[in-house]
Amino acid sequence: MRELFIDIETYSGTDLGKSGVYRYSEAPDFEVLLFGYCADDDEVRVIDLASGEALPTEVLDALTDETVVKWAHNAQFERVCLSRWLERQGINLKALNGNSNFLNPASWRCTMVWSAYLGLPLSLEGAALVTGAEKQKLTEGKELIRYFSSPCKPTKSNGGRTRNLPVHAPDKWEKYKEYNARDVETEMAIMKRLSKFPVPEDEWKYYILDQEINDRGICLDMDLIREAIRCDRRSRTVLTEAVRDITDLDNPNSVAQMKAWFAENGLETETLGKAAVKELLKTAPESFREVLALRQDLAKSSVKKYTAMENAVCSDGRVRGLLQFYGANRTGRFAGRLIQVQNLPQNHLPDLVQARQLVKSGDFDALEILYDSVPGVLSELIRTAFVPMPGYKFIVADFSAIEARVIAWLAGEQWRNEVFASHGKIYEASASQMFRVPIEEITKGSPLRQKGKIAELALGYGGSVGALKAMGALDMGLAEDELQPLVTAWRAANPNITRLWWDVDRAAKTAVREKTAEQTHNILFEYRSGFLFITLPSGRKLAYVKPRIEANRFGSDSITYEGVGASKKWERIESYGPKFVENIVQAISRDILCYAMQRLSSMGFSIVMHIHDEVVIETSCDVSPEIVCRIMSETPPWAEGLFLCADGFECQFYKKD
Numbered sequence: 001m002r003e004l005f006i007d008i009e010t011y012s013g014t015d016l017g018k019s020g021v022y023r024y025s026e027a028p029d030f031e032v033l034l035f036g037y038c039a040d041d042d043e044v045r046v047i048d049l050a051s052g053e054a055l056p057t058e059v060l061d062a063l064t065d066e067t068v069v070k071w072a073h074n075a076q077f078e079r080v081c082l083s084r085w086l087e088r089q090g091i092n093l094k095a096l097n098g099n100s101n102f103l104n105p106a107s108w109r110c111t112m113v114w115s116a117y118l119g120l121p122l123s124l125e126g127a128a129l130v131t132g133a134e135k136q137k138l139t140e141g142k143e144l145i146r147y148f149s150s151p152c153k154p155t156k157s158n159g160g161r162t163r164n165l166p167v168h169a170p171d172k173w174e175k176y177k178e179y180n181a182r183d184v185e186t187e188m189a190i191m192k193r194l195s196k197f198p199v200p201e202d203e204w205k206y207y208i209l210d211q212e213i214n215d216r217g218i219c220l221d222m223d224l225i226r227e228a229i230r231c232d233r234r235s236r237t238v239l240t241e242a243v244r245d246i247t248d249l250d251n252p253n254s255v256a257q258m259k260a261w262f263a264e265n266g267l268e269t270e271t272l273g274k275a276a277v278k279e280l281l282k283t284a285p286e287s288f289r290e291v292l293a294l295r296q297d298l299a300k301s302s303v304k305k306y307t308a309m310e311n312a313v314c315s316d317g318r319v320r321g322l323l324q325f326y327g328a329n330r331t332g333r334f335a336g337r338l339i340q341v342q343n344l345p346q347n348h349l350p351d352l353v354q355a356r357q358l359v360k361s362g363d364f365d366a367l368e369i370l371y372d373s374v375p376g377v378l379s380e381l382i383r384t385a386f387v388p389m390p391g392y393k394f395i396v397a398d399f400s401a402i403e404a405r406v407i408a409w410l411a412g413e414q415w416r417n418e419v420f421a422s423h424g425k426i427y428e429a430s431a432s433q434m435f436r437v438p439i440e441e442i443t444k445g446s447p448l449r450q451k452g453k454i455a456e457l458a459l460g461y462g463g464s465v466g467a468l469k470a471m472g473a474l475d476m477g478l479a480e481d482e483l484q485p486l487v488t489a490w491r492a493a494n495p496n497i498t499r500l501w502w503d504v505d506r507a508a509k510t511a512v513r514e515k516t517a518e519q520t521h522n523i524l525f526e527y528r529s530g531f532l533f534i535t536l537p538s539g540r541k542l543a544y545v546k547p548r549i550e551a552n553r554f555g556s557d558s559i560t561y562e563g564v565g566a567s568k569k570w571e572r573i574e575s576y577g578p579k580f581v582e583n584i585v586q587a588i589s590r591d592i593l594c595y596a597m598q599r600l601s602s603m604g605f606s607i608v609m610h611i612h613d614e615v616v617i618e619t620s621c622d623v624s625p626e627i628v629c630r631i632m633s634e635t636p637p638w639a640e641g642l643f644l645c646a647d648g649f650e651c652q653f654y655k656k657d
Contacts, residue, residue, distance in 0.1 A: 001039050001040060001065075001068050002068065003040055003068065003069045003070075004038075004063075004070050005037060005038040005039075005072070006036070006037050006072045007036045007037075007072060007073070007078070007184045007187065008033075008034060008081060008180075009033045009145070009149060009176065009179075009180050010030065010033060010081055011149050011150075011163070012029060012030040012031075012149075013027055013029045014026075014027040014030070015311075018311045018312070019338075020312050020320065021076060021077050021080045021081065022080055022319075022320035022321050023311070023313065023314055023320075025080055025084040026084065026314055026315060030081075030084060032049050033049060033148065033149065034047070034050065034176065034177060035047040035055060036180040036183060036184045037059060038185075044181045045181075046177045046181050050166055051166055063103065064086075064093075064096055064103065066106060067107070068107060069107055070108045071108075071109050071110075071191070072110065073111045073112050073124045073127075073186075073190075074110065074122075074124075075108045075113075076214065079103050079105060082103060083101065083102040105207075105208045105212060105215070106208050109204065110207065111127070111191055111194075112124075113207055114191070115127040115190065115329075116326040116327075116332075117326060117329070117332070117543065118194060118197055118531065118545070119330070119543040119561075120329075120545065121564065124183065124186055124190075126570065128186050128189065128190055130562070131190055131194065140175065141179045144175060148164055148165075148176055151163055196529070197529075200539060202540070203540065205598065206594045209597060209598055210323065210325040210334070211325075212601070213323065213609075214320055214321050216320075216608055217314065217319055217320035217321075217322075218318060218322070218386050218608040218618070219318050219386070219388060219389050220309050220318070220319050220386065220387070221360070221386075222310075222313065224356065224359060224360045224384070225306050225309050225310055225385050226310070227360055227361070227362045228303070228306045228378050228385070231359055231364055231367065231378060232303045232306070232375065232378055234364055235375055235378075236298065239294050239298050240253065242294055243294045243295065246294075247261050253298060255272050259272060262291075265288070267280075267284060267285075267288055272295060277296050277299070280292055281296070297374075297375045297376070298375075300376070300379055305382050308338055308340075309385060311338075312338045312339065319338070319339065322336065322338055322339055322341050323335070323336065323337065323341070323609075324336075324337050329563075330542070330563065330583055331542070332540065332542070332590050333586060334610070341609060341611050344383050344611070345379045345382055345383075346656055347380040347381070347655050347656055348380065349377070352380070352381075352384065352655060355380070355381060356384050356653070359377070359378065359381060383653075383654045383656065384654060384655055385654075386609065386616070386653065387652065388618045389618065391620075391621070392618050392620060393618075393651065393652060394608075394617065394653070394654060395616075395617045395623065395628050395649075395650050396614060396648060396649055396657070397625060397629050397648030397649075398612075398613050398647065398648070399592070399593070399614075399644065400424060400646065401420070401424070401426055401645075402589045402592065402613045402644075403586065403589055404416070404420075404456060404460065405642065405645075406585045406588050406642065407460055407500070407585045409641060409642040409643075410522075410523075410585065410588070411496040411497040411499070412496050413494055413496040414496075416429070416494070417641070417643065424645055427452040427453040428442045428449055430452040430455060430493065431448040431455075433494075434451070434455065434486075434490055434493045435448055435489065450477070450478075451478070454471055454472070454486075455468075455486055455489075457471050458470070458473070459487060459490045460582075460585075461585075462577070463487075463578075465483045465487060468487070469483070473486075500521055500581060501577040503521060503577075504520060504523070504525075504581050504584070505577025505580070506518075506520075506577075507523070507525045508534075508559055508580055511532060512548065513549050515527045522537055523535065523536065530545070530546050531543050531545060531546075531547070532544040534580070534584060536588055537588065537638045537639060538591040538636065542583060544575075545563060546562045548561075558575070559575050560572045561575065588639075589613060591636070592644070593613055593615075595636045596615070596631065596634075596646075597615060599634065603631065605617050609654075615628070615632070616654060628646070628648050629646040629647060633645055
C-alpha cells in the first residue's frame with residue numbers, strides 16, 4: 001500500500017465548533033462511527049465500526065506506517081480523531097512517535113490545504129463544485145451528521161433518548177454510509193483535478209510543522225481564566241444595573257432598546273458598534289456620555305475569549321488547534337481558530353502583574369477601586385492567560401517592520417534598504433525623506449515623526465487620503481487639508497515602490513489578457529489552465545481562479561477573479577496592481593516566517609504559538625532570546641539582499657513587550 005484515502009464519521013457529546021477537534025475527541029463518549037477508505041486504486045470501502053465491524057489489519061497498520069501516505073480533507077480532524085481512537089484500542093502512540101500522543105503528521109497530506117493553495121474554497125463541497133469534480137457530496141449529509149454524530153433532545157416520541165443510534169433509523173444509517181463513501185470519492189476526484197498543480201514539497205514540510213505546533217499546544221492559566229469569567233459576570237451585572245438606573249430600560253444589553261432610548265432623548269444613531277460609540281463619545285452631549293461609556297464597557301466582546309479558552313482547553317491544561325495552515329488562501333498566511341489569537345487585545349497596563357494577581361485572587365472590590373474599567377482590565381489580561389509549563393519560560397520574538405523591509409527589497413528602494421541595513425528607524429527616515437529634514441531633528445514625539453509613521457502604515461499599498469483616515473490620521477491630530485500633501489510627499493519619496501505597483505498591474509493584465517507569462521521585479525505572472533499564477537521568490541505560487549479583464553467602476557480595465565469575498569461567499573473579486581503587491585508582500589513575509597520557524601524547530605526550539613510575524617517559544621530558563629532573534633534574522637537563500645531583524649524578550653506569561 002502506497003496511499004490511503006480516508007474519511008471518518010464520529011460522535012461526541014462535546015461541541016466541535018466551540019471546543020476544536022483536540023477537546024472534542026478527548027470526550028469520554030467520543031467514538032469513530034464509520035471509517036471510509038480507499039487503498040491505492042482499489043474500490044472505496046466503508047467499515048461500520050458503530051455496528052461492530054473491525055478495520056482490516058493492513059488498514060490499521062497503515063495508520064502508523066510512515067511509508068504510507070494518508071490523505072483526507074481537513075486531515076487534522078481525521079489524524080487527531082484516529083489518534084484518540086487508536087489510543088483506546090491500546091496502541092501506544094508515544095512509543096511510536098517520540099513522546100507525542102498523536103499520529104505523526106509527516107505521512108499525512110490534506111486536500112483542503114491543496115485547495116487553499118490554489119485559491120479554491122476550503123469546504124469539500126465548495127472545492128468539488130469549483131473544480132467540477134464528478135463526485136459530489138450527498139445533499140442530505142448535514143442532516144445525517146446532525147442526526148447520528150451529535151446528541152439529540154430527549155422527547156416523548158424518541159423515548160427520551162439523548163443519542164440516535166443506527167438501530168433507531170436503519171434507512172438513514174445506510175444513507176450515512178453512502179455519504180461517507182461519497183466523501184472519499186469526492187476527495188479522490190478533487191485530487192485528480194488538481195494533480196497538474198502540485199503543492200511544493202516545502203509547503204508540505206511547513207504543513208507538518210504547523211501540525212506539530214498545533215499538537216504541542218500551549219498552557220493556559222485556568223485559575224486566572226475562571227476568575228476572569230466570574231469577575232466579568234459580576235462586572236456586567238453592576239454595569240447593567242447602572243444603565244438601567246439611568247434609562248429605565250428592561251434590558252440595557254438590547255441594541256434595539258438602547259437605540260430607541262437614545263432616539264427618544266434626541267440622539268439618533270444607526271449603530272451602537274464599537275467604532276460608532278467611540279465617535280459618539282467625542283461629540284455627544286454630556287448627558288449621554290455616561291450611558292455611552294457604560295455601553296462601551298458592556299459591549300466589550302474580547303472578554304468572551306476567556307470562555308473560548310475554557311471550552312477548548314484539554315485535560316492536561318493545554319489548548320490545541322489554535323492555528324489553521326493556509327487559512328488565508330490569498331496569501332497563504334495562517335488563520336486563528338477557537339480563541340482567535342490573531343486579534344488579541346493589546347496590553348498597556350503599567351502594572352500588569354498586579355492587575356493579573358488581583359483578578360486571579362478574585363479581588364473584585366480592589367479592581368473596582370484601582371481601575372476605571374474592570375472589563376478594560378480583563379481585556380488587557382487576555383494575553384497573560386497563556387503561560388509556559390512549570391519550570392519553563394516564554395521567549396517572544398517578532399520581525400521588525402517585516403512588510404516594510406520586504407516591499408523595499410522587492411522594489412529596490414535603495415534609501416529604505418540602507419535604513420534597514422543600519423539603524424532601522426523607518427518612521428524617522430521616511431519623514432526625513434518626505435520633508436527634506438535631517439533625521440537627527442526628528443525625535444520620537446515630534447509631529448514629523450507622527451506623519452512619517454501614519455504614512456508608512458497607510459500608504460505602502462496604493463492607499464490615499466481614505467487610507468490615512470482609516471488608519472486614524474485625523475485622530476492623531478492631522479488636519480484634513482494635510483492628508484493629500486502627505487500622500488504626494490510619500491509617493492515622491494518612494495518612486496520605486498510606486499513604480500512597483502504599476503509594473504505589477506501591467507504584468508498581471510498582460511498575463512491574463514494574452515494568456516501568457518510576464519515577469520517583473522523577480523515575480524512571474526502566468527496564465528495557465530484557468531488560473532493566474534504569481535510565482536514568488538521562494539518558488540511558491542499564489543493562485544487566482546478564473547481571472548479575466550473587465551471594466552471597473554471608473555471605466556478602466558481591471559482584473560477580476562473568483563474567490564471568497566468580504567461577504568464570505570464565493571464571488572468575483574476585483575484587484576489591481578497595489579492590491580496584488582499587498583498580497584505578494586504579505587505572502588513573502590509569510591514565507592520568511594515559515595522559513596524561520598522551520599530553522600528554529602530543526603534546532604530544537606518548541607514553538608507553541610505564533611501570531612502574524614511573532615513566534616512564541618516555550619523553553620528552559622537558560623536559553624537567551626538573542627539566540628532566537630539571531631536565527632530569525634537569517635535571510636532565506638532565495639531573498640539575497642533582504643535585511644531582516646528580529647527583536648525578542650522573555651516572560652512568564654504571554655504579553656506585548
